[in-house]
Amino acid sequence: MKTVIITAAENMSDETYNRICSGFKEKLGEDAEFKRITDNGIIGGFIAEVDGEIYDLSISSQLKKMQKEIIG
Amino acid sequence: MDGLVISDAVKDLIINIINIVILFVIVKTLAYKPIKKFLDDRKAKIENQLKEANDAKAQADAAEKQYSQLIADSKAKEADIIREAEKQAKVNADAVIANAKKTADGIIEKAKAQAKQEHDAKLAAMKDDITDLAFGISSRILSREVDSKDNMRIADEFFKQHTGSAE
Numbered sequence: 742m743k744t745v746i747i748t749a750a751e752n753m754s755d756e757t758y759n760r761i762c763s764g765f766k767e768k769l770g771e772d773a774e775f776k777r778i779t780d781n782g783i784i785g786g787f788i789a790e791v792d793g794e795i796y797d798l799s800i801s802s803q804l805k806k807m808q809k810e811i812i813g
Numbered sequence: 814m815d816g817l818v819i820s821d822a823v824k825d826l827i828i829n830i831i832n833i834v835i836l837f838v839i840v841k842t843l844a845y846k847p848i849k850k851f852l853d854d855r856k857a858k859i860e861n862q863l864k865e866a867n868d869a870k871a872q873a874d875a876a877e878k879q880y881s882q883l884i885a886d887s888k889a890k891e892a893d894i895i896r897e898a899e900k901q902a903k904v905n906a907d908a909v910i911a912n913a914k915k916t917a918d919g920i921i922e923k924a925k926a927q928a929k930q931e932h933d934a935k936l937a938a939m940k941d942d943i944t945d946l947a948f949g950i951s952s953r954i955l956s957r958e959v960d961s962k963d964n965m966r967i968a969d970e971f972f973k974q975h976t977g978s979a980e
Contacts, residue, residue, distance in 0.1 A: 749964070750956075750959070752956075752959055752960060752961065752964065753961065753964045754961035754964070754965075756961065756965070757961050757964045757965045757968055760965060760968050760969070761968050764968060764971070764972035764975075764976060767972070767976050768972070768975055768976045781956065784952055784955050784956050784959060785955060785956075785959030785963055785964055785967070786963075786964060786967045787964070787967070787968070796971070798967050798968075798971055800955055800959060801952065804948055804951055804952060804955075805948070808944045808945075808947075808948050811940070811944050812937075812940055812941060812944055
């Protein structure tokens with residue numbers, strides 16, 4: 742069984758967390774073990790790690806991308 | 814007959830006349846010729862000396878003329894040398910000035926490039942500071958503003974792209 746680590750800020754509701762878990766189950770096509778890590782540094786959204794593959798949907802990474810584009 | 818009576822005075826006169834003639838002959842023979850010779854020789858000597866003096870004067874005049882010509886020639890050469898030296902000095906001075914100008918231009922260009930580099934670096938640093946500040950402020954604002962609806966929307970969008978499902 743695969744392990745999915747979800748990193749999210751405190752402001753993520755359980756409903757949203759469950760939505761993410763069911764979404765990954767569907768994507769993987771199998772059941773998986775889920776772990777939740779709270780990190781307010783990501784501000785919002787989530788980061789999912791599945792078998793070494795990272796899905797970064799955090800707001801902090803979006804902001805950093807914008808900062809890099811501005812600085813050049 | 815009585816002879817001619819000549820008085821003593823006349824006798825004396827005749828004797829004197831004869832003496833004078835004899836004296837004249839003696840002087841002419843013994844003194845006049847040598848003296849004349851002496852005087853002629855002296856005259857010749859003097860004339861010779863005068864000639865030598867004139868020759869010497871002519872030589873001195875020629876030497877003076879030659880000397881004057883040499884002086885004039887050396888002055889002309891001196892003027893040429895001075896002119897040439899002035900010309901060369903000007904050429905050298907122009908070269909020094911051109912070189913100094915080139916060096917100064919190089920220094921100015923280098924200083925300008927350095928100033929621009931420093932200005933660009935400061936601008937980049939300022940940009941970094943401003944974006945860091947903006948990022949910090951944005952993070953704090955978003956931390957307050959992002960709610961569960963936003964998180965749900967992010968999750969839905971992700972899974973719509975990856976699985977085609979959205980709730």
